[in-house]
Amino acid sequence: MATSVEKAGSVPEHCPGTESANAGKASACAGCPNQQICASGPKGPDPGIQLVKERLEQVRNKILILSGKGGVGKSTVTALLGRSLAAADKERNVAVLDIDICGPSQPRVLGALNEQVHQSGSGWSPVYVDDNLSVMSIGFLLSSPDDAVIWRGPKKNGMIRQFLSEVDWGTLDYLLMDTPPGTSDEHLSASTYLSQAGLTGAVIVTTPQEVALLDVRKEIDFCRKVNIRILGVVENMSIFVCPCCKRLSEIFPAATGGAKKMCEDLKVPFLGSLPLDPTIARYCDEGRDFVGDLPNSPAVDALNGIVTRLVEMCDSKEE
Amino acid sequence: MLEGVKHVILVLSGKGGVGKSTVSTQLALTLKEKGFKVGLLDIDLCGPSVPYLLQLEGKDVHQTDGGWVPVYADNDQKLAVMSIGFLLNSRDSAVVWRGPKKTAMVKQFLTDVCWGDLDYLLIDTPPGTSDEHISVMEALKAVKCDGAIIVTTPQQVSIEDVRKEITFCKKTEIPVLGIIENMSGFVCPSCTECTNIFSKGGGEALAQLAQVPFLGVLPIDPRVGALLGKACVTELPDSPSAKTFNTIVQKIT
Numbered sequence: 001m002a003t004s005v006e007k008a009g010s011v012p013e014h015c016p017g018t019e020s021a022n023a024g025k026a027s028a029c030a031g032c033p034n035q036q037i038c039a040s041g042p043k044g045p046d047p048g049i050q051l052v053k054e055r056l057e058q059v060r061n062k063i064l065i066l067s068g069k070g071g072v073g074k075s076t077v078t079a080l081l082g083r084s085l086a087a088a089d090k091e092r093n094v095a096v097l098d099i100d101i102c103g104p105s106q107p108r109v110l111g112a113l114n115e116q117v118h119q120s121g122s123g124w125s126p127v128y129v130d131d132n133l134s135v136m137s138i139g140f141l142l143s144s145p146d147d148a149v150i151w152r153g154p155k156k157n158g159m160i161r162q163f164l165s166e167v168d169w170g171t172l173d174y175l176l177m178d179t180p181p182g183t184s185d186e187h188l189s190a191s192t193y194l195s196q197a198g199l200t201g202a203v204i205v206t207t208p209q210e211v212a213l214l215d216v217r218k219e220i221d222f223c224r225k226v227n228i229r230i231l232g233v234v235e236n237m238s239i240f241v242c243p244c245c246k247r248l249s250e251i252f253p254a255a256t257g258g259a260k261k262m263c264e265d266l267k268v269p270f271l272g273s274l275p276l277d278p279t280i281a282r283y284c285d286e287g288r289d290f291v292g293d294l295p296n297s298p299a300v301d302a303l304n305g306i307v308t309r310l311v312e313m314c315d316s317k318e319e
Numbered sequence: 320m321l322e323g324v325k326h327v328i329l330v331l332s333g334k335g336g337v338g339k340s341t342v343s344t345q346l347a348l349t350l351k352e353k354g355f356k357v358g359l360l361d362i363d364l365c366g367p368s369v370p371y372l373l374q375l376e377g378k379d380v381h382q383t384d385g386g387w388v389p390v391y392a393d394n395d396q397k398l399a400v401m402s403i404g405f406l407l408n409s410r411d412s413a414v415v416w417r418g419p420k421k422t423a424m425v426k427q428f429l430t431d432v433c434w435g436d437l438d439y440l441l442i443d444t445p446p447g448t449s450d451e452h453i454s455v456m457e458a459l460k461a462v463k464c465d466g467a468i469i470v471t472t473p474q475q476v477s478i479e480d481v482r483k484e485i486t487f488c489k490k491t492e493i494p495v496l497g498i499i500e501n502m503s504g505f506v507c508p509s510c511t512e513c514t515n516i517f518s519k520g521g522g523e524a525l526a527q528l529a530q531v532p533f534l535g536v537l538p539i540d541p542r543v544g545a546l547l548g549k550a551c552v553t554e555l556p557d558s559p560s561a562k563t564f565n566t567i568v569q570k571i572t
Contacts, residue, residue, distance in 0.1 A: 068365065068366050069336055070334065070445075070446040071337055071477070075476070076476075102446075102447035102448045102483070103446060105479070108475060108479060109476060145482055146483065146485070146486050147486065148333075148483035148484070148486040148490070149483070150448045150449070150453065150487055150490065151448075151449060152449060152450050152453060153419070153450055156449065180335075181365075181366060181446055182365035182366060182445060183365045183414060183416075184415070184416060185449075185450075188415065188417060207336075211340070211341075211368050211544070214366075214371055214410065215365075215366035217411040218365070218366065218411060218412065218414070219413065220411075221411055221412055221413040222415055226415070240514075242509070242510060242514065243512075244510050244512035244514075245507060245509055245510035245512065247509045247510065249505070249507060249541075250541065251516070252541070253544070253545065276516060278514055278517075278518075281516060281517050281518065282518065285474050285518065
């Protein structure tokens with residue numbers, strides 16, 4: 001599968017692939033601007049893939065949270081899913097890994113700002129926000145909230161490899177990986193490194209309006225190109241209930257039928273909709289436990305439905 | 320590179336989905352309405368939104384001796400647009416590229432598009448502080464760049480990423496023209512009660528903290544999102560958004 005990732009872009013027709021023993025030497029390589037790099041580079045699959053596989057052997061379900069579009073609530077949905085999975089069953093071990101290197105949000109959303117990561121003989125210890133919910137993010141490694149991580153792809157790649165191969169998660173039932181928007185380095189790196197470790201699949205988050213769906217369709221195309229199973233789509237910020245008059249408003253109008261229609265068109269499972277609830281935004285800003293504090297709100301209701309379907313989807317593969 | 324362009328303005332945000340593309344297109348349209356010749360370059364390669372927001376999907380870029388001819392959004396050719404969206408076969412296909420390829424594309428957009436004479440070139444960026452941003456900054460070192468407009472939403476989780484973007488601007492010595500706070504409060508159409516869905520005032524507080532100018536507040540208004548190529552200042556002249564766009568344009572021109 002790793003080669004299919006490397007070949008996902010528009011490579012010349014007879015390119016042997018960068019990992020092939022023939023890289024840079026095949027007849028098709030003559031005249032290719034990358035010939036020298038390919039010929040002199042290390043051969044064979046990245047050793048990181050094996051390290052990641054060994055490290056994540058005790059992790060039952062590995063789920064990527066993706067969205068082509070930014071700001072649709074990937075981090076919020078990841079945190080809510082994590083909290084909900086952890087709260088539903090105290091025996092279940094859940095972890096959140098934030099691979100958004102340039103804009104990490106998990107420390108804030110999960111209320112772990114200013115926490116530190118400790119290094120031990122068995123690797124980095126993640127930060128525990130609950131007995132059975134741990135989190136790892138580059139946010140814990142920065143000295144100030146103003147610190148910008150101005151990195152090009154290869155450095156981000158190295159960081160993701162470290163996160164995947166050097167964090168001591170222990171035994172986990174669910175590892176949720178929160179990603180940055182787009183279909184680029186972070187996504188390719190994560191899917192390459194996880195190729196041997198058995199990635200369960202991806203949850204795709206979107207909002208209802210066309211400008212978001214446009215990018216999300218690209219993300220679904222990406223998943224298909226690199227062979228990631230789509231566990232389902234979550235529609236976030238779907239309906240807003242005015243707290244004063246209870247009138248429903250579509251803030252991000254689903255002019256083209258919203259996520260449900262897109263799922264039907266593209267034949268991917270639809271997991272459910274989450275309403276636009278200002279309390280969620282506030283709870284996220286303050287890092288409080290929305291699921292535990294407001295168990296009767298319509299959003300938590302909807303969330304529980306989504307989690308149930310997600311668990312079913314994950315288990316259905318294992319049969 | 321960009322010889323005929325008088326002013327270059329970047330639209331940045333550390334956070335995604337805060338409205339960079341909406342703000343960029345509306346600013347471009349507002350500038351055009353004021354009589355300027357405007358160019359809009361979309362360097363969000365993995366998620367180009369400008370073609371949709373200006374209803375230019377399916378238009379083609381033509382190649383001439385002088386370079387790529389941008390797509391014009393109007394008959395008078397006063398708003399020129401360039402985006403990777405025009406180069407894709409299908410609107411659903413993903414651009415799965417690592418950094419070096421994105422860098423090359425961004426450079427090509429800056430050097431090979433024949434914009435002609437422009438008063439303003441607005442550059443819409445993807446979220447983050449990575450390849451596209453570094454490339455565009457490096458390329459623009461040779462050209463006079465007026466500065467960056469930073470878009471944010473009011474909640475903390477967005478402000479946090481935007482602080483990183485300001486640090487990025489400081490490190491790369493790009494002046495910050497100001498901060499725009501988008502999605503600040505939603506006025507219910509039936510009871511006119513204003514709900515601060517993503518809280519309020521974060522952008523202004525950030526501007527004070529970082530000591531950069533504050534350009535204005537844009538409320539959540541689904542009508543603006545539905546404009547698709549029409550200028551807010553002409554279609555909804557009495558809306559608070561139109562007023563803000565007018566003031567912002569006054570401040571930056």
